[in-house]
Amino acid sequence: MIVALDVGGTSMKGAVLSPGLDRVAALRRPTPRGEAAVDAVLETVAELVEQAGTAQAVGLAVPGIVDDERGVAAWSENIGWRDVPFRDLIAERTGLPVAVGHDVRAGGTAEIRLGAAQGARNSLVIPIGTGIAAAMVIDGHLCVGNGYAGEIGHMSVGVDEPCVCGGTGCLEAVASAAAVGRRYARRTGRDATAGEVAALVSEGDADAAAIWAETIGFLGTALAAATALVAPEVIVIGGGLSRAGDLLLGPLSDDLAGRLTFHRRPRLTIATFGDEAGCVGAGLWARDLLERR
Amino acid sequence: MIVALDVGGTSMKGAVLSPGLDRVAALRRPTPRGEAAVDAVLETVAELVEQAGTAQAVGLAVPGIVDDERGVAAWSENIGWRDVPFRDLIAERTGLPVAVGHDVRAGGTAEIRLGAAQGARNSLVIPIGTGIAAAMVIDGHLCVGNGYAGEIGHMSVGVDEPCVCGGTGCLEAVASAAAVGRRYARRTGRDATAGEVAALVSEGDADAAAIWAETIGFLGTALAAATALVAPEVIVIGGGLSRAGDLLLGPLSDDLAGRLTFHRRPRLTIATFGDEAGCVGAGLWARDLLERR
Numbered sequence: 001m002i003v004a005l006d007v008g009g010t011s012m013k014g015a016v017l018s019p020g021l022d023r024v025a026a027l028r029r030p031t032p033r034g035e036a037a038v039d040a041v042l043e044t045v046a047e048l049v050e051q052a053g054t055a056q057a058v059g060l061a062v063p064g065i066v067d068d069e070r071g072v073a074a075w076s077e078n079i080g081w082r083d084v085p086f087r088d089l090i091a092e093r094t095g096l097p098v099a100v101g102h103d104v105r106a107g108g109t110a111e112i113r114l115g116a117a118q119g120a121r122n123s124l125v126i127p128i129g130t131g132i133a134a135a136m137v138i139d140g141h142l143c144v145g146n147g148y149a150g151e152i153g154h155m156s157v158g159v160d161e162p163c164v165c166g167g168t169g170c171l172e173a174v175a176s177a178a179a180v181g182r183r184y185a186r187r188t189g190r191d192a193t194a195g196e197v198a199a200l201v202s203e204g205d206a207d208a209a210a211i212w213a214e215t216i217g218f219l220g221t222a223l224a225a226a227t228a229l230v231a232p233e234v235i236v237i238g239g240g241l242s243r244a245g246d247l248l249l250g251p252l253s254d255d256l257a258g259r260l261t262f263h264r265r266p267r268l269t270i271a272t273f274g275d276e277a278g279c280v281g282a283g284l285w286a287r288d289l290l291e292r293r
Numbered sequence: 294m295i296v297a298l299d300v301g302g303t304s305m306k307g308a309v310l311s312p313g314l315d316r317v318a319a320l321r322r323p324t325p326r327g328e329a330a331v332d333a334v335l336e337t338v339a340e341l342v343e344q345a346g347t348a349q350a351v352g353l354a355v356p357g358i359v360d361d362e363r364g365v366a367a368w369s370e371n372i373g374w375r376d377v378p379f380r381d382l383i384a385e386r387t388g389l390p391v392a393v394g395h396d397v398r399a400g401g402t403a404e405i406r407l408g409a410a411q412g413a414r415n416s417l418v419i420p421i422g423t424g425i426a427a428a429m430v431i432d433g434h435l436c437v438g439n440g441y442a443g444e445i446g447h448m449s450v451g452v453d454e455p456c457v458c459g460g461t462g463c464l465e466a467v468a469s470a471a472a473v474g475r476r477y478a479r480r481t482g483r484d485a486t487a488g489e490v491a492a493l494v495s496e497g498d499a500d501a502a503a504i505w506a507e508t509i510g511f512l513g514t515a516l517a518a519a520t521a522l523v524a525p526e527v528i529v530i531g532g533g534l535s536r537a538g539d540l541l542l543g544p545l546s547d548d549l550a551g552r553l554t555f556h557r558r559p560r561l562t563i564a565t566f567g568d569e570a571g572c573v574g575a576g577l578w579a580r581d582l583l584e585r586r
Contacts, residue, residue: 065555069432075555122438136522138436139362145415145431148524148557155521156514156552158451166554221449225518228448229429231441259449261459262358262368264441 001052002286003096005045006061006103006278007031009078009130013276014044016052017283025051034080041086042093049094057289058090058098059282061106065147068101074147077164097293099285104150105142106281107238107273108135112142113284115272116236124232125271126152127239128219132172138230157221175218177240184211198244213251220255223266227256231264238271245270294345295579296389298338299354299396299571300324302371302423306569307337309345310576318344327373334379335386342387350582351383351391352575354399358440361394367440370457390586392578397443398435399574400531400566401428405435406577408565409529417525418564419445420532421512425465431523450514468511470533477504491537506544513548516559520549524557531564538563 001024005014008031016025027048032040041060049055064076071087090098101109108117108125112135117123125135132153136143143149153172154165163170173179177194184190184197188207192200200208223235241248253268273280294317295310301324309318320341325333334353342348357369364380383391394402401410401418405428410416418428425446429436436442446465447458456463466472470487477483477490481500485493493501516528534541546561566573 122442134522138431138438138442139434141432141434143431143523145524146557149415149431149522151521151524151556154554154556155518158514163554167552221451225448226522228444229427229442229519229522230436231438231444259460261447261456263444263447264439 001055002057002059002283003045003048003052003055004059004061004279004283004286005041005048006106006282007037007041007063007079008103008278009063009076012040012044013279014048015279015283016048016055019287021280021283021287031079037079038081038084038089042089045090046093049096055094055096057286058094058096059106059284059286060086060090060098060100061103061278061282062086062100063103066100066102067147068105068144069146071098071100073100097286097289099282099289101282101285102144102147103278104133105135105144106285107271107277108137109142109281109284110273110277111135111236111238111271112137114280115277116269117234120233122230122232123234123236124152124226124230124266125236125238127271128175128177128237128241129239130176130178132176134226136230152222152226155222155225157218159218171218171222175215175222180211180215180241183214184208187211194241195243198247201247212247216248216251216255219252220259223252223256224259227260227263227266232266233264235266235268236271237268238273238277242270294348295350295352295576296338296341296345296348297352297354297572297576297579298334298341299399299575300330300334300356300372301396301571302356302369305333305337306572307341308572308576309341309348312580314573314576314580324372330372331374331377331382335382338383339386342389348387348389350579351387351389352399352577352579353379353383353391353393354396354571354575355379355393356396359393359395360440361398361437362439364391364393366393390579390582392575392582394575394578395437395440396571397426398428398437399572399578400564400570401430402435402574402577403566403570404428404529404531404564405430407573408570409562410527413526415523415525416527416529417445417519417523417559418529418531420564421468421470421530421534422532423469423471425469427519429523445515445519448515448518450511452511464511464515468508468515473504473508473534476507477501480504487534488536491540494540505540509541509544509548512545513552516545516549517552520553520556520559525559526557528559528561529564530561531566531570535563
């Protein structure tokens, strides 16, 4: 049995998985803030290990800046922890081998090995939700960069909009699911989620169409820059915004194609796994540990 | 003995190197165009092998789109070849193990293993000459992307300027050494090389200072995007423009720092190897082949 836990800014999703990664048990609970979050992670993992009975390895996915190689959660603004050596802490507590990594890279691992990016040696998996980040595979290697790689959400798209990170013009500030709703509300005075904006586009709402077209342009700008640099064969879009499906993929593929010349043209597609991707990816990492032994 | 050949758009630089990579013999000759270039490469390598007497491996660096993993020169607009399987052709002709790769990645290999990027597991080595491209190392891995990785010169910096690639606003179109001279001439009606523009900046020429400041902004835009995505610890600038030294590095470091927030801040530095980097890198690849046996 394998224990997997995906810690999000809002909730933690845990699972006991069979060696074939079938879900034997699952739990979901809120993520506390600060030091309490560290204790909650350790407690939850211990509970899942006990529940599993014969757990052989643990996989943990956490947000923020994460050094997958050292198994350390370096920083998360949302949760408020810093330099937590989860790999060592969990190994000490459970006596099991532990894999720790970034939640986006965990989700990316699921898509790359079992989902929409399967078979590609060069890919980007980009969840677009409250935030935007990328899991990046080049030459078959999942890039970590000491936890700093793949921050496509904090790449400027040349627009004068402040970002929560302190920067200006970040992709996340204008093209996250949250930003799409915010920009629509600012334009119209009417609150809407990104999903509602997408629905309004389909109904012919001109304001929604304008916001959507701008969003496509921002995403196209960032994807073109990423394509020049890392040359993915496939780009997988996940997260809340990906629920728009072809309304997103169609115009985004066209926009991106219009920005590329000799570059390799990536195929755009929607993620296979929903919000279970992080848990599946953490489970895959844990299984890798066992197979390496 | 190792034979190394660096094929540029204008000239080919060949060398016979000792196992310690000391230069025992060297040659330089013009690069012909089209099919003749393929023959010239094969001839020159054969000559160097004969000259070496006891050559044990060959390293070849070529421009354009190059698949280092298959040893194939996929495309070079400058030279005019397409899908040349150099690794197999040279191995057949010489009976020796052959490493083939991109000239920028060869130069990058020299800087990463023996030069300015030594010791860093995440780095960008960016020659800025007639063109601009990057050798990109992430987690200690030199990224290839089937030959398409590292094309930072063909990333848009959001300006309305046509590029030779057919795109608009590419970094190379406004910030290569050639582009700096071209933009100064357009502004003033006076021809100047990038080196002359740099000298004029030092002398207080206002037009040169304006062109230089814009160039720094374009480079800062692209480096910030690359930093968000691949998180280098060090960025090495090479090529003609790097001869400006601190006049380039000082303001570029400041510009880049102003664009970053939580991102890892890369150290900027000038390349150690001049135009011999490609040959040294090709020699390192050839030596790697021998060590792997």
